[in-house]
Amino acid sequence: MTIVETRAKRGDAADGALGGRLSRIDGPAKITGLADYALEHHPQGMVHAVLVESAIASGRVVSIDANAAERAPGVLLVMTPDNALPIKSATDWLNTPPSDAPYEPLARSITFAGQHIAAVIAETFEQATAAAALVKVYYEEAPAIAGLDDPKAGDGMPLDRMTIEWGDAHGALANAPIRIKHEYRTPREYNVPIEPHGLIAEWKGDRLTVWEPSQWIDGMARTYAEWFDIPFENVELRSPYIGGGFGSKALALEHGAIAINAARMLGRPVKLAVTRAQTFTAYGGRPATRQTIELGATRDGKLVSIVQTGANETSMKAVQVEPLGSVTSIMYATPNFSSRQNVVPVNTVKPGALRAPGENPSAFGIECAIDELAYEVGIDPVQIRLLNYAEEDPHARKPWSTRRLREAYAAGAEAFGWSARQPKPRSMREGNQLIGYGVAAGTYPVRRTPGEALVRILGDGSVEVASSGIDMGQGTYTILAQTAAEAIGVPVEKVRVKLGDSSLPRAPVAGGSQFANLITGAVHKAALAARDELIGLAINDPNSPFRDLQANTLIVENGVISSPRDTGAGVGIAEIMQRTGRERIEALRDTLPENLRNEKDHFRNFTTITTMLSPTDGDYSLHSWCVHFVEVRVDADFGTVRVARMVSALDSGRLYNPKLAESQWKGGIIMGIGQALLEEGIVDARNGRVMNNNLGDYLVPTNADIPDLKVISVGIPDTHASVLGGKAVGELGIVGVAPAIANAVYHATGVRVRDLPITMDKLT
Amino acid sequence: MFFGLLLVERPAALGTYCHQNGVKTPMTNQISLNLDINGKSRQVTVEARVTLLDALREHLELTGTKKGCDHGQCGACTVHVDGERVLSCLTLAAQVEGSTINTIEGLSAPGDALHPVQAAFLEHDAFQCGYCTPGQIMSAVACIREGHAGSDDEIREYMSGNLCRCGAYPHIVDAVREAAKELS
Numbered sequence: 001m002t003i004v005e006t007r008a009k010r011g012d013a014a015d016g017a018l019g020g021r022l023s024r025i026d027g028p029a030k031i032t033g034l035a036d037y038a039l040e041h042h043p044q045g046m047v048h049a050v051l052v053e054s055a056i057a058s059g060r061v062v063s064i065d066a067n068a069a070e071r072a073p074g075v076l077l078v079m080t081p082d083n084a085l086p087i088k089s090a091t092d093w094l095n096t097p098p099s100d101a102p103y104e105p106l107a108r109s110i111t112f113a114g115q116h117i118a119a120v121i122a123e124t125f126e127q128a129t130a131a132a133a134l135v136k137v138y139y140e141e142a143p144a145i146a147g148l149d150d151p152k153a154g155d156g157m158p159l160d161r162m163t164i165e166w167g168d169a170h171g172a173l174a175n176a177p178i179r180i181k182h183e184y185r186t187p188r189e190y191n192v193p194i195e196p197h198g199l200i201a202e203w204k205g206d207r208l209t210v211w212e213p214s215q216w217i218d219g220m221a222r223t224y225a226e227w228f229d230i231p232f233e234n235v236e237l238r239s240p241y242i243g244g245g246f247g248s249k250a251l252a253l254e255h256g257a258i259a260i261n262a263a264r265m266l267g268r269p270v271k272l273a274v275t276r277a278q279t280f281t282a283y284g285g286r287p288a289t290r291q292t293i294e295l296g297a298t299r300d301g302k303l304v305s306i307v308q309t310g311a312n313e314t315s316m317k318a319v320q321v322e323p324l325g326s327v328t329s330i331m332y333a334t335p336n337f338s339s340r341q342n343v344v345p346v347n348t349v350k351p352g353a354l355r356a357p358g359e360n361p362s363a364f365g366i367e368c369a370i371d372e373l374a375y376e377v378g379i380d381p382v383q384i385r386l387l388n389y390a391e392e393d394p395h396a397r398k399p400w401s402t403r404r405l406r407e408a409y410a411a412g413a414e415a416f417g418w419s420a421r422q423p424k425p426r427s428m429r430e431g432n433q434l435i436g437y438g439v440a441a442g443t444y445p446v447r448r449t450p451g452e453a454l455v456r457i458l459g460d461g462s463v464e465v466a467s468s469g470i471d472m473g474q475g476t477y478t479i480l481a482q483t484a485a486e487a488i489g490v491p492v493e494k495v496r497v498k499l500g501d502s503s504l505p506r507a508p509v510a511g512g513s514q515f516a517n518l519i520t521g522a523v524h525k526a527a528l529a530a531r532d533e534l535i536g537l538a539i540n541d542p543n544s545p546f547r548d549l550q551a552n553t554l555i556v557e558n559g560v561i562s563s564p565r566d567t568g569a570g571v572g573i574a575e576i577m578q579r580t581g582r583e584r585i586e587a588l589r590d591t592l593p594e595n596l597r598n599e600k601d602h603f604r605n606f607t608t609i610t611t612m613l614s615p616t617d618g619d620y621s622l623h624s625w626c627v628h629f630v631e632v633r634v635d636a637d638f639g640t641v642r643v644a645r646m647v648s649a650l651d652s653g654r655l656y657n658p659k660l661a662e663s664q665w666k667g668g669i670i671m672g673i674g675q676a677l678l679e680e681g682i683v684d685a686r687n688g689r690v691m692n693n694n695l696g697d698y699l700v701p702t703n704a705d706i707p708d709l710k711v712i713s714v715g716i717p718d719t720h721a722s723v724l725g726g727k728a729v730g731e732l733g734i735v736g737v738a739p740a741i742a743n744a745v746y747h748a749t750g751v752r753v754r755d756l757p758i759t760m761d762k763l764t
Numbered sequence: 765m766f767f768g769l770l771l772v773e774r775p776a777a778l779g780t781y782c783h784q785n786g787v788k789t790p791m792t793n794q795i796s797l798n799l800d801i802n803g804k805s806r807q808v809t810v811e812a813r814v815t816l817l818d819a820l821r822e823h824l825e826l827t828g829t830k831k832g833c834d835h836g837q838c839g840a841c842t843v844h845v846d847g848e849r850v851l852s853c854l855t856l857a858a859q860v861e862g863s864t865i866n867t868i869e870g871l872s873a874p875g876d877a878l879h880p881v882q883a884a885f886l887e888h889d890a891f892q893c894g895y896c897t898p899g900q901i902m903s904a905v906a907c908i909r910e911g912h913a914g915s916d917d918e919i920r921e922y923m924s925g926n927l928c929r930c931g932a933y934p935h936i937v938d939a940v941r942e943a944a945k946e947l948s
Binding site for chain 1: 811818822827832834835867869871874878887893898901917921923925926927929930932933934
């Protein structure tokens with residue numbers, strides 16, 4: 001169990017309150033190398049598993065010759081579908097009941113290159129790696145569909161549930177005086193957390209301990225329990241630190257089942273570290289997308305219709321949707337609208353969630369298209385966005401809870417110096433550099449799931465907060481210490497936060513940018529309950545100096561209980577606890593509605609996403625908003641694009657810790673710069689393999705790619721969105737960055753690039 | 765001929781064995797090394813093919829040095845060998861016998877004040893998930909010592925061997941700039 005000691009920023013007490021700029025309290029462990037990430041444990045007798053993957057993208061495994069591998073030094077087991085112990089199917093995260101068929105994480109039937117087909121377990125990592133290379137696999141190969149652009153892929157299957165329509169979109173478009181129509185494309189993109197996936201699994205009887213980076217302890221623990229047919233309580237999943245996830249570490253994956261099964265078969269703890277190359281196929285990133293957007297407008301730039309048709313690739317076995325209509329349907333006011341989407345099965349691993357799934361490519365389409373319309377009708381790109389400003393949610397027909405997008409345009413334009421922009425493309429230049437200014441907006445919904453938290457006041461006056469929720473860098477440890485400190489009335493240094501262990505109170509997924517809001521809400525509630533009990537103790541206990549006073553006359557501040565009527569110095573919490581003989585005050589609280597407050601729904605709430613409220617459940621439409629202003633410099637001869645500077649104005653409601661929220665925003669913006677200029681999974685059309693499955697060829701931004709970034713918070717507390725007034729933070733920043741850069745590149749060069757990434761070959 | 769040798773099957777019986785916890789453990793080409801790590805002499809017996817990174821993480825309980833790619837592409841495994849930053853995933857443990865090795869754990873002793881680079885990383889929030897951070901810090905210490913922290917652009921260039929997917933780059937530049945000032 002990890003206890004993170006609080007370390008406040010030097011000498012500024014106000015930073016400890018909620019909303020203060022406290023440095024992250026898990027920071028000291030991370031900067032000294034003492035933070036224990038999952039794969040850094042060494043249970044007695046641990047051995048190492050290495051995966052063997054399919055070299056073909058489609059077909060079947062005819063046979064596996066493991067003789068040489070089995071005879072190699074140190075090898076304990078070559079696990080294949082033929083000798084693996086059976087595993088049961090599990091309920092999925094949507095609460096879909098499992099099938100009766102067994103779950104087979106090692107495949108016989110191959111639907112993508114890189115699929116796990118065997119695993120070698122040996123005494124050492126080196127022995128397992130060497131032996132894995134000796135496993136001979138005989139295949140029967142079938143034709144494969146390499147990706148969305150493969151002619152064999154076709155148009156895919158329509159997904160009627162993704163259709164969004166109002167008015168007469170096609171009729172209005174046909175009659176519009178201005179019509180533009182273009183296709184926008186985003187490639188396969190990968191999460192690339194610097195900590196690769198992996199786990200250590202250890203069995204003791206029918207109890208399973210798993211050390212594994214996880215964005216969702218309880219969801220993954222449930223899957224493991226069901227796969228291996230043991231009670232949920234028998235799984236202990238530990239994940240105190242997570243080396244990045246960005247959506248990819250929320251669900252149990254095949255390699256997890258393989259490692260746990262190997263540990264069961266061998267009776268020894270097994271460590272399985274997914275190699276960097278395998279991270280491109282052991283799970284999926286953002287699927288490739290394409291979308292055609294048609295805008296109909298008046299001559300002065302007022303939208304009369306939007307018609308969108310989109311598609312994303314998915315795997316052969318499952319439907320993964322990247323909702324391309326999510327931003328298109330809410331960003332601008334239009335009387336007529338149509339959005340439809342297909343999914344196209346190809347021979348790939350099932351795509352997954354990567355920062356703002358849906359909103360990200362959706363914004364790329366509409367925010368480029370509206371820019372194209374601005375040039376078409378000769379209006380400033382900021383002005384055309386204000387001209388078509390949606391005063392309410394045009395899809396849900398509900399008022400926004402808060403939408404500080406006008407303020408964002410104003411603040412961003414002012415700080416950026418947008419007024420210096422020359423309207424014509426290719427009209428700004430410095431030496432050999434073509435200069436372009438671009439703008440685009442973004443949004444991310446506020447998702448809401450009830451939470452749970454435990455808060456303890458201990459005899460020494462310190463406070464403990466506990467949750468199975470996690471901190472992968474968003475700042476959970478820190479903002480929970482701030483929340484509890486403020487609610488109870490103790491200095492933040494007095495608060496210890498325990499996270500990332502399934503033995504702690506339940507938590508839903510840290511995904512969809514929902515976690516900070518729901519967990520601060522739960523901690524706030526539990527902390528207030530603990531404070532109430534403390535005050536009750538102070539006024540009821542015969543040994544208390546405050547006995548017989550009224551509860552509402554006492555205040556707790558800086559760890560001291562006092563009565564404003566009393567001019568005395570007050571009494572410390574520890575002293576009250578001591579005088580009243582209490583070792584601890586403990587409050588476990590959840591924020592479930594009454595109708596879900598039963599054992600079954602409680603479990604469902606924390607192990608599936610079926611209780612998550614949509615942003616338009618209730619009277620308001622809840623979203624975060626942002627605007628990015630970009631200056632690019634493009635080499636006139638070579639077409640190399642550099643982002644020279646960026647100003648972003650963002651509305652995430654109230655920020656619980658602006659220092660950490662700004663870091664998350666900037667992180668999203670930087671990932672967006674990578675998406676715009678660098679990132680692209682390249683698939684070999686001949687064999688369906690991801691060719692650039694390494695960090696030297698799948699390019700993510702380096703320090704030298706990133707200029708100084710300015711972020712401006714324009715949010716105000718939004719208590720419709722969450723108890724404490726925050727909205728979505730983590731996924732907001734990336735949304736709108738790629739179109740802002742594409743728009744700036746057009747302004748610089750006069751070349752409109754509609755398929756990401758914007759590489760030099762597309763500009764020259 | 766050379767490749768032919770590599771492909772020869774090696775029956776397990778030709779290996780050497782030791783008995784550990786009652787388990788028969790096959791060993792291949794084990795070597796004993798005496799490594800100077802963070803000012804301490806450390807003995808380790810590993811296979812000759814074990815990298816410095818895996819020796820630190822799997823055999824010496826120094827897990828502050830991180831494995832991000834195992835191919836010298838991400839920088840998470842950066843340590844100092846004889847004062848210079850090296851990628852420990854591309855260095856065999858056997859190569860560094862006789863050298864001075866410094867890892868993140870040796871930068872400031874537990875309980876002592878943080879190294880100025882560590883303190884600046886904390887103050888400027890120059891990390892989020894923390895996984896690339898030890899490598900970033902070891903690179904930053906060397907970057908400053910090399911005299912490559914003269915301007916923001918120079919810092920960016922000389923810190924570009926360390927990838928950060930959380931996107932802490934602007935804050936890393938802030939931290940290195942401030943630490944360089946303090947160390948000058």
